[in-house]
Amino acid sequence: MVVAADQIRSLNRYEKTILLALEREMKRYSWVPLEQLKVATKLSESEINYRLSRLIGWGMVRFNPVPYDGYALVFGGYDTLALTTLTRKGTISAFGTLIGEGKESVVYDALGLGPVAIKFHRIGQRSFNSVRLNREYMPGEGHCPWLIASKKSAEREYLALKILHPAVSVPLPIDQNRHTVVMSLINGQNLNRCRLDEPGDVLDEILDNLQKAFGAGLIHADLSEYNILIEDGKCVIIDWPQWVETTHPNAQTILERDIDNILVYFWRKYRVTYDRTDAIRCVTG
Template identity: 40%
Template sequence: MIDEVLKVFKKIDAKDFRILTGIETGMKHFEWVPIEELNKYTKMPLDKLEYRLRKLVRDKLVVRTTQPYEGYQIYFEGYDALALNSFVKRRSISAIGDEVGVGKESVILEAIRQPELAIGKPSPVIIKFHREGRTSFKQIKRVRDHIGEREHFSWIYAARLAAQREYEIMTKVYPQVSIPKPLDQNRHAIVMEIAKGSLLSKTKLLNAEWYLDEILRQVKITYSLGIIHADLSEYNIFVSEDGVQLIDWPQYITPAHPHADEILERDVSNVLVHFNRKYGIKRELEEVIREIKSGASLIGATEEEPSRDEASRDEASRDEASRDEAIIEGTGKRGEGLNERISEENKDKENDNKEEAFGEERN
C-alpha cells in the first residue's frame, strides 16, 4: 500500500535507490533479476548489496526468490518510491500527503507543489499512480491496445506505458478540453492539478440540463482534436460551480480506430443514461452524435491524422476481436439498448441525501 511507502521513504538513501533502479532496469530482460546482475549494475561489494537487499525485502519494496536462482523483483511500492524520488528531485512536489483515492487501476495521493520562482503560495496537487497489471497481466494485454505484443511483459511495462500515454494525451488536449492541468510524469505516475468539485456520480445538480450540455460540448471539442475518451461515464467526470472536468484518459482512441463510432456512442450513451435516470432528461443518441461530429474541425483544431504508432495499434486491433467485443459489448446498433438500460437502471434509486448539490440556476 502507498502508506507503507510513505513510512519508509525518508529512510531510503541513494544506494537503496541505486538498487531499486537496477532491479527496474533488469526486469526489462529478466522475470527475476539475478543478484549477479545487480552486483554488476550497482558496483557494490556483494555483502553490502545483500544487506541492503534484505532491508528492501523487509520494507516490502522488493521481493526475493531462490528458485531456480537467487533473483529479485520490484514491488509496486518500490516503483512508487522511485517515482516519488524523481518528482522530489525535479521539484514537481515538495511535500507528500495522504492517500485520497483507490481505483481498479490507480491510486491517488495528495501532495504539495511549490510555486515557480518562489512567487505565490504552494498549491495542492495529486499524484496518480497507475496500477495496470497488478491483478492480471493477461487481462491487461487483452483489453489495452497500447500494450501490443511483447515477448517479455511485466506490470512495470503496463503501468509505465499507461501513465506515459495518459500524460501525453492530457498535454495534447489541455487547455482546449477542460481537464486537470498535467504537470509532470515519471514512470507509472502523473502529477496534476486537483480536479475541481466532485464526481458527477456523487453529485445532485441543481441545473442538470446546463451540465449535460457542457459535458457534451467537451466531448465535441475532444472529438475535434482527433480524440475519443473511450471510457467516459459519470464516474470520471467532475462537476463544480465553474463547470465540468473530464478525467482518466489512458484508454483514449482516435477516430481512425476501426470501432471508433461504437466507442464514441458508448461514451455518449453512458452520459445520456445517467442524466435520464437521475434527472429525467431525454436526448436522442443519434442527434447528439450527429452534433458532436458536425463541424468538429471548426472547434479548436482540425482532426489530426493518426501517427504511425497509432495507425499500427489500430491495425493490430482489427485482429483482436475478443478485445473489441469486450469494449463495445451491449452497444449494438446506434441507440439500440439505450431504453432498456434506462429502464433497468431506474430500478436502482440513488440516495440523493448523501449527495452534494452543485449549480446555481442559469439563464
C-alpha cells in the same frame, strides 16, 4: 499501497542504487539473480543483502528462491523511484494522502507549486491477462509487463491531457515520470456522488467538451459518471489513458458507447432526455 513519504526520505543511496539496477535488469529478467545485482551495483554481497532485506520489508522488492535466488521490483519500489525523481525535479515537495482509487490506479494529493494530484497507474497488478488492454500496451517481449504497461498507460494519459488542456475541461498536466502523472488537483466530487441542481446544463457542458476533444482528434473511450468530476458546478473529465484517435477503425462505436453511458446516466438519475442522434451529431459536429 504507495510507499510512505518518510521511507523515501530515509532511503539510503545504496537502496536507491539497488532499485535503479532492478528497474534496468527487469528488462531482461523476471527475477534478477543476486549475482547480476552484484555486478550491476558494484556493492558487496553483505551490503546488498542488508539493503535488500530493508527494501523487502518496505514492500518495494520481492524475493523468490526458486529456481535461483532472484529479486524483483514491485509497485512499491517503482512508486518510490518515481516519487524520488519527481521530488528531485521539484515537481512535488510534500506527499499527501490517498484521494482516489480506481480499477487501474491509485491517486494521491501532494504539494507542488500548488496542490497537485499524482496518479500512479497500476496495470496488471494482480492478473495481467485479465486486464483490458490496448494491444499496443503489450510489449513484444520483455519480462515485466506490468511495469511497461503501467508506464505506457501514464504516458498515454499525459499525452491526452497535453493535447486537450485547456480547450477541453481536463486537469492541467504538470509532469510525468515512469507510471505516474502529476496534474492539477480538482476540488470536487465524482459525478456519480453529486446531486446536481441543473443536470441539463451539466449534460450540455459534457457534450460540448466531448465535441472539443473530438475536434482535437480524441475520443475518451472510458467515459462514465465515475470519470467526470464536478468542481464549482463545472465538469472536469478525467481518466484518459484509454483514449483512441477519431481515425480509429472503431471510433464511431467507441464514441457512441461513451455518449450512451452519459445519456443513460442522466436519464436514470435525473430523467433528463436528450435525443441520442442529436447528441452524437453534437459531438461529431
